[in-house]
């Protein structure tokens with residue numbers, strides 16, 4: 001499959017190590033395919049532990065000079081990277097839609113979203129301040145400084161192949177760290193294109209390294225190599241737990257952005273049309289393949305029927321197809337396994353009594369397409385309630401009281417995003433404070449931006465990405481106590 005890029009040199013297929021584009025030691029490659037058509041886009045270097053070890057060594061060498069750069073110098077390079085990403089927005093979006101499947105408008109949006117983290121942390125680089133603390137005695141003073149944590153390893157998912165890299169690389173570089181990145185096997189091309197633009201922006205050789213291939217071999221080197229001082233991961237909770245355990249032997253700092261099971265609560269007093277609009281935006285973004293998608297729609301009895309009627313109508317209007325084509329709202333799922341997983345959850349729930357109000361099966365287009373689906377009469381024991389669906393399926397659950405809604409919303413091991421719609425100010429505070437989540441959307445279905453501290457609690461992970469808090473995961477605090485100052 002040939003991509004229509006204005007700058008074809010952005011389509012890289014080798015590993016980027018120490019400022020060089022290199023093949024795998026073995027010469028092996030793996031295919032990257034377009035989930036909308038099944039066509040092969042490229043063969044990509046399939047690297048492993050040896051290449052990863054070299055990338056980590058290069059990052060270690062490069063960091064010595066990078067962390068000595070004045071913050072303003074790092075900020076200027078990050079700003080240049082932002083400018084180049086935005087100038088290449090259309091090419092980066094085409095590459096992303098081709099390898100991941102999301103519709104082009106969403107890919108454009110993700111490129112801007114990812115670039116916004118580069119812009120934000122370029123600015124934050126100049127604000128990594130310390131403290132002067134009064135000494136415990138008259139002759140002593142304490143000074144706190146923040147220093148880069150060290151070489152960072154990042155493992156990122158296929159669902160946001162640009163933004164999840166930017167959300168990690170930008171604060172790492174801003175803090176003075178260097179980084180080795182392993183993108184998902186489904187979507188390495190976006191990562192390589194970002195590395196090429198970083199190179200053009202003046203990021204020194206070795207400061208950013210990107211390699212794809214055997215996830216267990218690459219991850220094994222990343223998590224065991226003592227040079228790596230921090231692992232940052234976005235992906236499934238089971239893999240996150242495994243990586244966390246692998247990092248324990250060398251006590252690496254970790255950040256984990258894991259799975260979700262977002263409740264979307266609609267109270268009787270909600271603005272119904274706004275709630276339906278928010279539900280559609282939150283549910284069907286990226287064909288439902290985001291960790292903050294509404295996963296359980298909890299609707300109060302008084303407006304349940306009206307909400308379901310409006311939701312079915314809005315969902316039925318969503319066009320399904322190849323995201324590179326105009327007028328498409330929902331693209332394919334990332335691969336055939338994802339289709340089988342989603343359909344498995346739907347059929348298991350229907351078998352347990354859920355009713356199909358719309359869709360409920362793979363799309364007639366075949367391949368990786370799934371019908372936007374609304375299930376009603378869902379209960380808390382059903383598979384779609386208990387599991388992160390990661391597909392265009394909206395389970396609707398009834399509730400009677402505010403207490404019922406909070407109890408059902410919190411009835412999960414996950415705690416990433418949550419949403420609710422009400423116009424009662426007292427309820428806003430009661431419910432927002434009672435929800436066990438890192439993120440609460442109130443009368444809003446799209447909550448992600450670079451200025452907010454994105455992250456979850458419970459088994460949705462640890463750490464925060466974005467906002468003024470996002471730099472904290474990439475620095476270590478050191479204090480110096482000076483004595484003898486009275487003579």
Ligand SMILES: NC(=O)C1=CN([C@@H]2O[C@H](COP(=O)(O)OP(=O)(O)OC[C@H]3O[C@@H](n4cnc5c(N)ncnc54)[C@H](OP(=O)(O)O)[C@@H]3O)[C@@H](O)[C@H]2O)C=CC1
Nearest residue numbers: 156157183184185215216219235236239257258259291390
């Ligand atoms: N919280 C979030 O933001 C996200 C959550 N998810 C969750 O993950 C599920 C599946 O998505 P998926 O992308 O397959 O998530 P995975 O957790 O399977 O993969 C995420 C990343 O981890 C890598 N990986 C997988 N196994 C290992 C390992 N043993 N050692 C090192 N790296 C590894 C993958 O590489 P490779 O591609 O080579 O397998 C990929 O780069 C979704 O259903 C959802 O629950 C997914 C994406 C984002």
Ligand SMILES: O=C(O)[C@H](O)CS(=O)(=O)O
Nearest residue numbers: 159160289290291292448
């Ligand atoms: O991995 C994801 O699903 C993203 O973190 C969601 S968002 O930040 O793009 O909303």
